[in-house]
Amino acid sequence: xxxxxxxxxxxxxxxxxxxxxxxxxxxxxxxxxxxxxxxxxxxxxxxxxxxxxxxxxxxxxxxxxxxxxxxxxxxxxxxxxxxxxxxxxxxxxxxxxxxxxxxxxxxxxxxxxxxxxxxxxxxxxxxxxxxxxxxxxxxxxxxxxxxxxxxxxxxxxxxxxxxxxxxxxxxxxxxxxxxxxxxxxxxxxxxxxxxxxxxxxxxxxxxxxxxxxxxxxxxxxxxxxxxxxxxxxxxxxxxxxxxxxxxxxxxxxxxxxxxxxxxxxxxxxxxxxxx
Amino acid sequence: xxxxxxxxxxxxxxxxxxxxxxxxxxxxxxxxxxxxxxxxxxxxxxxxxxxxxxxxxxxxxxxxxxxxxxxxxxxxxxxxxxxxxxxxxxxxxxxxxxxxxxxxxxxxxxxxxxxxxxxxxxxxxxxxxxxxxxxxxxxxxxxxxxxxxxxxxxxxxxxxxxxxxxxxxxxxxxxxxxxxxxxxxxxxxxxxxxxxxxxxxxxxxxxxxxxxxxxxxxxxxxxxxxxxxxxxxxxxxxxxxxxxxxxxxxxxxxxxxxxxxxxxxxxxxxxxxxxxxxxxxxxxxxxxxxxxxxxxxxxxxxxxxxxxxxxxxxxxxxxxxxxxxxxxxxxxxxxxxxxxxxxxxxxxxxxxxx
Amino acid sequence: xxxxxxxxxxxxxxxxxxxxxxxxxxxxxxxxxxxxxxxxxxxxxxxxxxxxxxxxxxxxxxxxxxxxxxxxxxxxxxxxxxxxxxxxxxxxxxxxxxxxxxxxxxxxxxxxxxxxxxxxxxxxxxxxxxxxxxxxxxxxxxxxxxxxxxxxxxxxxxxxxxxxxxxxxxxxxxxxxxxxxxxxxxxxxxxxxxxxxxxxxxxxxxxxxxxxxxxxxxxxxxxxxxxxxxxxxxxxxxxxxxxxxxxxxxxxxxxxxxxxxxxxxxxxxxxxxxxxxxxxxxxxxxxxxxxxxxxxxxxxxxxxxxxxxxxxxxxxxxxxxxxxxxxxxxxxxxxxxx
Numbered sequence: 001x002x003x004x005x006x007x008x009x010x011x012x013x014x015x016x017x018x019x020x021x022x023x024x025x026x027x028x029x030x031x032x033x034x035x036x037x038x039x040x041x042x043x044x045x046x047x048x049x050x051x052x053x054x055x056x057x058x059x060x061x062x063x064x065x066x067x068x069x070x071x072x073x074x075x076x077x078x079x080x081x082x083x084x085x086x087x088x089x090x091x092x093x094x095x096x097x098x099x100x101x102x103x104x105x106x107x108x109x110x111x112x113x114x115x116x117x118x119x120x121x122x123x124x125x126x127x128x129x130x131x132x133x134x135x136x137x138x139x140x141x142x143x144x145x146x147x148x149x150x151x152x153x154x155x156x157x158x159x160x161x162x163x164x165x166x167x168x169x170x171x172x173x174x175x176x177x178x179x180x181x182x183x184x185x186x187x188x189x190x191x192x193x194x195x196x197x198x199x200x201x202x203x204x205x206x207x208x209x210x211x212x213x214x215x216x217x218x219x220x221x222x223x224x225x226x227x228x229x230x231x232x233x234x235x236x237x238x239x240x241x242x243x244x245x246x247x248x249x250x251x252x253x254x255x256x257x258x259x260x261x262x263x264x265x266x267x268x269x270x271x272x273x274x275x
Numbered sequence: 276x277x278x279x280x281x282x283x284x285x286x287x288x289x290x291x292x293x294x295x296x297x298x299x300x301x302x303x304x305x306x307x308x309x310x311x312x313x314x315x316x317x318x319x320x321x322x323x324x325x326x327x328x329x330x331x332x333x334x335x336x337x338x339x340x341x342x343x344x345x346x347x348x349x350x351x352x353x354x355x356x357x358x359x360x361x362x363x364x365x366x367x368x369x370x371x372x373x374x375x376x377x378x379x380x381x382x383x384x385x386x387x388x389x390x391x392x393x394x395x396x397x398x399x400x401x402x403x404x405x406x407x408x409x410x411x412x413x414x415x416x417x418x419x420x421x422x423x424x425x426x427x428x429x430x431x432x433x434x435x436x437x438x439x440x441x442x443x444x445x446x447x448x449x450x451x452x453x454x455x456x457x458x459x460x461x462x463x464x465x466x467x468x469x470x471x472x473x474x475x476x477x478x479x480x481x482x483x484x485x486x487x488x489x490x491x492x493x494x495x496x497x498x499x500x501x502x503x504x505x506x507x508x509x510x511x512x513x514x515x516x517x518x519x520x521x522x523x524x525x526x527x528x529x530x531x532x533x534x535x536x537x538x539x540x541x542x543x544x545x546x547x548x549x550x551x552x553x554x555x556x557x558x559x560x561x562x563x564x565x566x567x568x569x570x571x572x573x574x575x576x577x578x579x580x581x582x583x584x585x586x587x588x589x590x591x592x593x594x595x596x597x598x599x600x601x602x603x604x605x606x607x608x609x610x611x612x613x614x615x616x617x618x619x620x621x622x623x624x625x626x627x628x629x
Numbered sequence: 630x631x632x633x634x635x636x637x638x639x640x641x642x643x644x645x646x647x648x649x650x651x652x653x654x655x656x657x658x659x660x661x662x663x664x665x666x667x668x669x670x671x672x673x674x675x676x677x678x679x680x681x682x683x684x685x686x687x688x689x690x691x692x693x694x695x696x697x698x699x700x701x702x703x704x705x706x707x708x709x710x711x712x713x714x715x716x717x718x719x720x721x722x723x724x725x726x727x728x729x730x731x732x733x734x735x736x737x738x739x740x741x742x743x744x745x746x747x748x749x750x751x752x753x754x755x756x757x758x759x760x761x762x763x764x765x766x767x768x769x770x771x772x773x774x775x776x777x778x779x780x781x782x783x784x785x786x787x788x789x790x791x792x793x794x795x796x797x798x799x800x801x802x803x804x805x806x807x808x809x810x811x812x813x814x815x816x817x818x819x820x821x822x823x824x825x826x827x828x829x830x831x832x833x834x835x836x837x838x839x840x841x842x843x844x845x846x847x848x849x850x851x852x853x854x855x856x857x858x859x860x861x862x863x864x865x866x867x868x869x870x871x872x873x874x875x876x877x878x879x880x881x882x883x884x885x886x887x888x889x890x891x892x893x894x895x896x897x898x899x900x901x902x903x904x905x906x907x908x909x910x911x912x913x914x915x916x917x918x919x920x921x922x923x924x925x926x927x928x929x930x931x932x933x934x935x936x937x938x939x940x941x942x943x944x945x946x947x948x949x950x951x952x953x954x955x956x957x958x959x960x961x962x963x964x965x966x967x
Contacts, residue, residue, distance in 0.1 A: 013495050017628070020388060061300075061524070062522075062523060065520060083525075084522065084525045084526070084527055085525035085527075086525075087525060088523065088524050088525025089525070092523065093519070093520070093522075093523030094523075095517070095519035095520055095523065096519075097517060098516060098517055098519065098520050099515070099516055099517035100513045100516070101572070103515070103569060107469040112513070112524070113514060113524070115509070115513055115524040115525060115526065116507070116524055116525040119509075120505070120508075121297045121298070121299065122296065122297060122298055122307055123291065123296050123300040124291035124293075124297050124299075125291075125293065125296075125298045126293070128298075129291075148611075154622075168524065235494065295783075333853065334833065366803045383721070384784070385721065385784055385785070386790060430789045433956060433959070446900065446959045447894060447956060447959055449897070450897060450955045450956045450959060451952070453742060453892055453893045453896055453897060453948050453951075453952050453955075454948050454949060454952030454953065454956075455948075456892055456893075456946075456948055457892075457944060457945045457947065457948020457952070458948070458949060459943060460816060460817040460818075460942070460945055460948075461817070461941075461945040461949075462816070463813045463816075464813060464814055464817055464942065466943075468806065468809075468810055471810075471813055472803075472806060472809060475799065475803065475809060475813070476803055477764060478799070479796075479799040479800075501857075506869070551935075554792045554795060554796055555788075555792040558788060558792075590882065600798070602799070602803065603801060604795040604796065604799065605797075605799055605800040606796070607793075607796070608792045608793055608795055608796025608797075608799070608852060609793050609796045609797065611789075611792055611793075612788075612789040612790065612791075612792035612793030612794075612796065613732055613789075613793055615785060615786075615788070615789040615792075616786065616789045616790070616793070619772050619774065619782055619786050619789070620774075621772060622773055626659065
């Protein structure tokens with residue numbers, strides 16, 4: 001049973017959606033007949049307990065995973081029927097497990113993000129240079145340009161990866177747990193950056209594991225459990241004690257965050273269900 | 276993205292050559308390395324063409340190359356030394372390039388055609404021709420090429436679909452290498468001593484007596500391999516960031532990987548069929564090239580370093596040990612091995628290896 | 630037990646069962662190895678061969694078959710364990726004991742002895758081979774930076790030593806055809822000299838090194854998580870590497886010295902074992918020993934039976950029979966990572 005606070009009639013068509021998609025690895029299905037719409041112009045965050053299928057959903061939306069049934073549509077057409085290069089110009093992906101080649105410098109790595117806009121004879125245009133400079137400014141790593149990525153701290157490295165995805169210049173950005181392994185300051189830095197990108201007009205979809213951060217930054221939440229969407233809508237509507245308990249098995253109470261007036265989840269003490 | 280009202284504050288040290296809507300990236304360090312290799316290659320080539328039992332002074336060499344040499348000079352240079360040189364350059368380039376592609380494909384510093392079984396496949400083909408059929412050089416060459424290609428084909432068939440990482444290629448490769456090594460050992464024990472000697476000789480790798488036909492064959496293979504590499508070069512480079520990121524950037528990972536495997540197999544086949552399994556070139560050339568160019572993986576540099584290794588080794592094999600000629604494979608093995616050992620001993624810091 | 634997307638995790642009972650099956654298999658193979666051969670014997674004949682010193686079967690059984698079976702078991706176990714240790718230490722699936730230069734070192738020593746000293750006695754060759762293997766392994770370790778040897782550097786150093794050594798071996802063989810003749814049979818790896826191998830020292834060395842090796846299982850599990858995490862868990866990676874290389878050298882060096890280089894076992898057996906046991910070294914190491922022993926013995930039996938009255942060397946059978954089976958495993962199953 002899904003609780004949805006998204007208005008259905010008259011809403012603009014989603015640029016990215018999953019339609020009755022069955023997703024899984026090998027013969028094990030993680031989600032079955034999943035319908036998910038990513039609303040345009042929103043900062044969507046997918047939350048849920050471990051192994052609820054949120055990363056799998058993100059991968060399917062990013063065309064990394066092909067649904068065994070149903071489809072994923074980008075701009076109304078099946079994402080797998082479009083050339084992967086043209087998809088790369090619409091959709092940028094920051095995966096969890098990105099590998100940096102040994103010894104690569106920051107500017108070289110950010111420049112890699114221009115791949116879908118370049119070709120054999122269009123290797124480094126003036127526009128490429130401008131976009132990369134801007135991406136590095138936006139993520140505040142301009143002074144690290146010639147450093148080796150191996151030498152940077154976790155937070156700095158994550159900003160470099162985000163700059164790389166920014167350099168791809170896509171209206172849609174998918175981020176798979178962008179705040180893992182970062183300390184709290186850097187986590188908020190990354191999320192503030194995402195919020196800024198959203199304000200500039202991009203559509204963002206992020207998988208986050210921190211419920212309170214999700215409630216604070218998202219403009220649209222999708223809560224999943226066991227491969228299905230349990231609730232979706234604005235944080236103020238979705239982050240309620242009932243829904244949090246249903247999704248996370250976590251008895252809690254909700255107050256308004258004194259700083260941002262978004263919902264703040266306070267887990268109840270002493271009465272948590274045994275794992 | 277307006278650049279007029281927001282001046283770029285960040286200087287980016289990435290230079291490029293631009294004309295119209297086209298641009299080519301310039302990497303100074305890579306360019307220098309390439310230039311250095313070419314110069315070294317030219318030097319070795321000049322030396323090896325003019326040295327030997329029949330010595331040529333530089334002006335005589337120049338005259339012969341221009342077409343006005345004596346009959347003896349013409350014979351020595353055009354029929355004996357130049358074809359051998361040309362073969363050495365092309366074989367080295369083929370092996371260096373194949374090694375670089377395999378290392379990127381498998382994302383393993385040990386990923387080379389030797390470890391992945393293609394060299395053993397070529398050897399098996401050659402051994403069958405020598406031991407079972409007692410065949411001529413041409414047949415041995417063709418058979419070796421078929422062996423390498425066959426092995427590449429088996430690898431691609433067994434790694435189709437399923438897990439897309441380089442890990443599976445690696446495992447299938449070492450399995451095949453082990454099987455073929457067993458087959459080769461068997462063939463060696465079942466032959467008579469004459470065939471066995473011939474076989475061991477081929478297995479060591481040598482460039483003695485290579486003529487223009489063989490040089491031309493390798494050159495064609497090299498040209499085809501280069502064309503294919505140019506086509507997939509960007510995609511291969513994108514794959515260095517990991518499959519997920521590469522797909523996210525719009526690289527056609529599946530076709531690129533398949534083409535890379537075929538290209539590297541064909542290059543290996545060409546090189547090994549003509550010169551035998553020259554030890555170590557495909558493994559060492561990419562590492563040395565990486566050390567010269569920093570972090571950017573220049574496939575061109577790997578090919579040139581490979582050519583340089585084989586040419587220099589061949590020169591040493593012919594002239595190095597008094598009047599006894601050594602097989603080139605011995606020199607590449609010893610020199611390549613010693614050089615890599617020296618690299619490892621002197622470079623204690625991380626970042627140089629692979 | 631948790632169910633992952635790839636199937637149920639291997640349970641302890643499943644692993645124990647596998648171990649018992651392997652031991653039973655070994656017993657069967659050992660019996661077969663004594664019974665079968667270029668001349669088949671019936672079980673009563675074998676029994677009288679074992680107990681009655683005057684029977685016809687006695688010399689065959691006690692001087693040929695038993696030593697051969699024992700050597701096959703010991704060498705197979707040694708190589709399987711050495712391979713598993715090597716892959717765990719270098720965290721690289723391409724690693725095998727030969728990568729430390731063990732095979733090439735042994736070959737180079739044998740070739741040197743044959744050509745420059747004219748040595749042809751088997752025991753002499755064996756000693757040289759062992760020393761050569763040891764020297765090569767030590768050289769490898771030192772070149773890779775001794776205490777600072779990371780897995781990648783170790784692997785590269787091994788490749789360098791192997792290449793250089795192999796080139797030397799080829800050169801000497803081509804210079805001297807008598808040496809070539811001797812080497813081409815030695816290089817294949819066979820148990821045919823089991824009756825002249827000093828069995829007791831060989832098995833003794835392997836047993837001691839084997840016990841030391843299996844004891845490394847815990848530290849190796851920690852090492853698999855990376856050097857930093859291992860140190861955090863109280864394991865010193867550098868000491869571990871020294872001890873590990875020492876154990877591998879004794880295991881592989883002894884086996885290679887006694888039988889010649891048998892490549893397949895150390896390289897592929899650990900992969901096959903990990904399909905069943907997962908990455909826990911406490912299981913991988915003993916399994917590798919038993920599987921290696923079973924595999925080598927089976928290969929030897931097949932080699933003796935298939936090519937009667939002569940025999941197909943065990944090194945060849947290992948590669949040709951085991952290889953396709955390994956490829957089948959790789960292409961079908963989801964690969965268990967190191």
